[in-house]
Amino acid sequence: MSARQAKLRGGNGARVGLSALLVVAVAVVMLLLARARPEAEPFDPRSSDSSGTRGLMLLLEQQGATVDIDRSAPEPGSASRVLVLQDRLSDLQREDLLQFVAAGGVLVMADAESTILDGLVVASTIEGAVPAFADNDPLAQLNVLLDDCDVPALAQLRGLFVVAGARFEVPEGARSCFADAGQAFAVAGEYGAGLIVQLGDNELFTNHLLRYADNGPLATALLAPTAVARVSVLLGDEAAKSTADIGTGEKTLSDLLRPSVWMALAQLALAFIVFATARAVRPGRPVREPEQVPIAGSALVVATGTLMRRARHAERAGWMLRGNLYRALCQRFHLPTTASISALDEVVAANTSVPVGHVAAVLQREVYDDKALLELSNSLQAIRDVTLGTIERLRTIETLEGANS
Secondary structure, eight states: OOHHHHHHHHHHHHHHHHHHHHHHHHHHHHHHHOOOOOOOOTTOTTOOSTTOOHHHHHHHHHTTOEEEEESSOOOTTOOOEEEESSOOOOHHHHHHHHHHHHTTOEEEEOOTTOOOSTTOOEEEEEEOOOOOOSSOOGGGGOSEEOBBOOOGGGTTOOEEOOSEEEEEEOOTTOEEEEEETTEEEEEEEEETTEEEEEESOSGGGSTTTTTSTTHHHHHHHHHOSSTTOEEEEEOOTTSOOOHHHHOOSOOOHHHHSOHHHHHHHHHHHHHHHHHHHHHHOOOSSOOOOOOOOOOOHHHHHHHHHHHHHHTTOHHHHHHHHHHHHHHHHHHHTTOOTTSOHHHHHHHHHHHSSOOTTHHHHHHTOOOOSHHHHHHHHHHHHHHHHHHHOSOOOTTHHHHHHHHHO
């Protein structure tokens, strides 16, 4: 293996190792920074999206109510009012909720598809256009009028805006509001000592529709009639887990790892530093290594000529030998490598004993066979001996003069 190949292979290994280390570092940073942020579902009381109901929570708190978001019904006898925006309650939650209502509690069921109120049947549906009103006139936004209403808490309202809702058949003994011809948008039925208010739509409480008509006043009239009211927003067990259930994602990987893990990582880092220091320190005095013996120029010339001769490239070999001497002479006499052969010949003749024209004649001599290549090699070596001072011969001048003749 050549030195060049060894260097390239070592460099590739270093680059691969550095790339792997960079990938590991990026993965560790992502683990440390990544946080769980679940996507909010529709009717989520913590969501500020158009389908969320955070605006309703803020409205109730502005009216003085205390709002809790729970996954279990209040204890029977509690003064809280319960709001269910979407009926995804489990059987256990439904049983606990009915016990709470039977003990005198108030439940507002906004999901029209809920069956928590027995005997309630959907009589008709309500469809409205997407709200795009040109003015703020509340009367222009009504598509569910108050009409007949025997629920005192809702008697002061004017009407609602609903995109898609339902009207129920009013059972005997139940009270209703927004009613006409035996059909009502809001039905209030007694259950034990308590009251269940069933609404025909839950979307009117979302952030998108809460500001239209009397949608907001409907919520405050049912849930926050006084400044000291307490409201419990009940989430079903079948609903997706919210950030309150699985965490807000404020804890990182560093908070979850035990101290012993960090101690182990610190020990590994310290061991690496000690190992690297021990391998880097060289005990004792520096050892002087013998320098390589330089190869004589004549041996290099002969070796080059021999290789060319074996390959039967006499002409190319002669060209290379002449080029090597030309560059060596330019360096020796401080001439640029673009200098002409005649200029080099004059400088060499002026500073050495080589006759004028001899260097130019040898550097321009063409060879086509092994015999001529050998003669050229001898002539070049003779010029090299004289001009570069490697070997002094007494018969140098005679040899050069014989070569010119």
